[in-house]
Amino acid sequence: MVSIEVQNAYVDFPIFDAKSRSLKKRMLGKVGGHIGTDRKVPVIEALRDINLSLAEGDRVGLVGHNGAGKTTLLRLLSGIYEPTRGKTKIRGRVAPVFDLGVGMDNETSGYENIIVRGLYLGMTRKQMEQRIDDIAEFTELGDYLQMPLRTYSTGMRVRLALGVVTSIDPEILLLDEGIGAVDARFLEKAKGRLVDLVNRSGMLVFASHSDGLLMELCTSAIWMDGGELKQYGPLRDVLTEYKGRDPFEKLPPRKRARLAGKPGGGRRRPGKKRPGPNGKPGPGGGKGGAGAGTAAAGGGKPGPGGDKSDTGGEQSGTGSGGGQTAAGGAQ
Amino acid sequence: MQATTTTEPPSSAKPAAVDTDRSRTFKGAFGDLGAGLRDRQLWSHLGWQDIRQRYRRSALGPFWITLSMGITALGLGLLYSQIFGANISTYVPYITTGFLTWNFIMQSLNQGANTFIKNAGLLKHLPAPLTVYALRTTWRLSIIFLHNFAIYIIVTAVFFDDLDQPYRLIPGAATLNPGIGWWSLFAIPGLAILLLNGVWVSLLVGIISTRFRDVPQFIDSISSLLFFMTPIVWSVDSLTAKFGDEAASGPRTWVYEFNPMYHFLQIVRAPLTGGQLSPNSWYVVLIVTAVGWCVTLVVMRNYRARVSYWV
Numbered sequence: 001m002v003s004i005e006v007q008n009a010y011v012d013f014p015i016f017d018a019k020s021r022s023l024k025k026r027m028l029g030k031v032g033g034h035i036g037t038d039r040k041v042p043v044i045e046a047l048r049d050i051n052l053s054l055a056e057g058d059r060v061g062l063v064g065h066n067g068a069g070k071t072t073l074l075r076l077l078s079g080i081y082e083p084t085r086g087k088t089k090i091r092g093r094v095a096p097v098f099d100l101g102v103g104m105d106n107e108t109s110g111y112e113n114i115i116v117r118g119l120y121l122g123m124t125r126k127q128m129e130q131r132i133d134d135i136a137e138f139t140e141l142g143d144y145l146q147m148p149l150r151t152y153s154t155g156m157r158v159r160l161a162l163g164v165v166t167s168i169d170p171e172i173l174l175l176d177e178g179i180g181a182v183d184a185r186f187l188e189k190a191k192g193r194l195v196d197l198v199n200r201s202g203m204l205v206f207a208s209h210s211d212g213l214l215m216e217l218c219t220s221a222i223w224m225d226g227g228e229l230k231q232y233g234p235l236r237d238v239l240t241e242y243k244g245r246d247p248f249e250k251l252p253p254r255k256r257a258r259l260a261g262k263p264g265g266g267r268r269r270p271g272k273k274r275p276g277p278n279g280k281p282g283p284g285g286g287k288g289g290a291g292a293g294t295a296a297a298g299g300g301k302p303g304p305g306g307d308k309s310d311t312g313g314e315q316s317g318t319g320s321g322g323g324q325t326a327a328g329g330a331q
Numbered sequence: 332m333q334a335t336t337t338t339e340p341p342s343s344a345k346p347a348a349v350d351t352d353r354s355r356t357f358k359g360a361f362g363d364l365g366a367g368l369r370d371r372q373l374w375s376h377l378g379w380q381d382i383r384q385r386y387r388r389s390a391l392g393p394f395w396i397t398l399s400m401g402i403t404a405l406g407l408g409l410l411y412s413q414i415f416g417a418n419i420s421t422y423v424p425y426i427t428t429g430f431l432t433w434n435f436i437m438q439s440l441n442q443g444a445n446t447f448i449k450n451a452g453l454l455k456h457l458p459a460p461l462t463v464y465a466l467r468t469t470w471r472l473s474i475i476f477l478h479n480f481a482i483y484i485i486v487t488a489v490f491f492d493d494l495d496q497p498y499r500l501i502p503g504a505a506t507l508n509p510g511i512g513w514w515s516l517f518a519i520p521g522l523a524i525l526l527l528n529g530v531w532v533s534l535l536v537g538i539i540s541t542r543f544r545d546v547p548q549f550i551d552s553i554s555s556l557l558f559f560m561t562p563i564v565w566s567v568d569s570l571t572a573k574f575g576d577e578a579a580s581g582p583r584t585w586v587y588e589f590n591p592m593y594h595f596l597q598i599v600r601a602p603l604t605g606g607q608l609s610p611n612s613w614y615v616v617l618i619v620t621a622v623g624w625c626v627t628l629v630v631m632r633n634y635r636a637r638v639s640y641w642v
Contacts, residue, residue, distance in 0.1 A: 011640075012640075013640055014640065014641075016542075016641075075455065075639075078458050079458040080454070080455060080456070080457070080458045080639050081639055081640065082636035084640075094458060096456065096457065096458070098455075098456045099452070099456050102452045102453060102455075102456040102457070103452075103453055103456065103457065105380060105384070107384070107387055116376060116380075119370075119372055119373040119376060120373065120453075120457050120459065121457075122370075124372055125372050
């Protein structure tokens, strides 16, 4: 039985090298986790009071603007971060795909990297050797697997990483944004394999800014905002709230029907909404209907909740010192 | 669809359930150690990869380790044997063995301190036991030690005739070294205990260093001093030769008697070079090992889960 239970979990990062005084000023920033200053060492509350229960067959999308805690939540779900307060209980073999560069050796061949990536994920060398033909076939890298990894393009690296994680039958697959680098045809193939995997006995949590990918892969979604779990429910509801418009609306009817009629037991709890810390839809979502047209241009004034991820510049500009630095920094 | 052609069910080398109720328990600490040991293929691969990466594209490859040790040992041996008026045939093995054992001890501290700092990327991206990274460091140092050991074998073969009989390192020295023989095999348990200590040092100093970044710098700054304070180029004999026998029990001997590194050095060097080994050295080493592991387990219990936050 595969499941993840998170109860009142907090992830607090102590920032040992920061001056608390200068950090106090940044508390006014709206991007990133809440920065507490009541202690001697300043702390970034990257995740606050997360309650979540995921079960077998769930395919969950993870949305939220930069620094909202998506990556940190993925790391919490993978067991890399044990919560500073609260509890997590993870049952099942976890396979995280966060950063495609980590753990890869640029000078050795693709084959060797496949095996090493497998070792990282708890496989033995022998087990990986048995899977290598399957991976070679799936990734379509062919003879390229004998070339050193530094000759690979980003898309080829994504293929390799996806090939490994989908071949080892993980029970919990955690994907961070970045797999969008592959071409559409391969994505179609990977999608089938991922859905297949989840249907066999797994769970998928996928952080992405791309509506298209989310709609293809996920059935439910989590909206993270400022380190808090704002909403958890069916994908369409969450995306509508988050974006301020219904992304499914614009789809051609045939595609909508195809997405709706997706195989698999992903829709096991439709309509079940998690009571987030603030149950009401965020201020950004509230006036979303009006702002939808201008969203892409970055015009209008973004609601305090930040209702769009696509506008990049504005949002990420204020991100310094927030949860984003804590989650992605120190590489 | 592309169903996976798995012929063997995936192993569950990793603990199936991560339950953070175990966050601050000894069970968690031992679980980490056990899981780390079971990931043998991973850390042994990573240790080798470190070596290969360092010597990539060089013609001699890892044999540069051997060669540089050979050059250093020969140079120091020739120089200091003249300064101390020692016999080259016994002094060169003495300094060679001391030097290569010292390398392992000091690097365990030095690189152990950086174990988790250097692996920050991996620590934040893969849920693996901390022990894997400590074993990676210790395994890498063991590989270097084995490469260096070739120099010991060469040196011993060359000077064997002088080493297999009782000898004095410095003319007129008080200690008569028994010379090498079958008893030299005691170096094997000595090396084993050295490895065992390398692991806890990497874990303990590694965890402390991720929190307090001055620790690696501090270790770095005292490492040369420790090298000269420990009897490696000089010998205990030269103290007694200079200050006479009454100095042998005075405060001057504290410099090595209270230096645990000297005792670690002795349990390997003395058997290998046929030197005199005091049982005190073994007592000190065993006490340090036991205390070190106990402290490490407590630190693992309390701060194991914090390391990924600190790196």
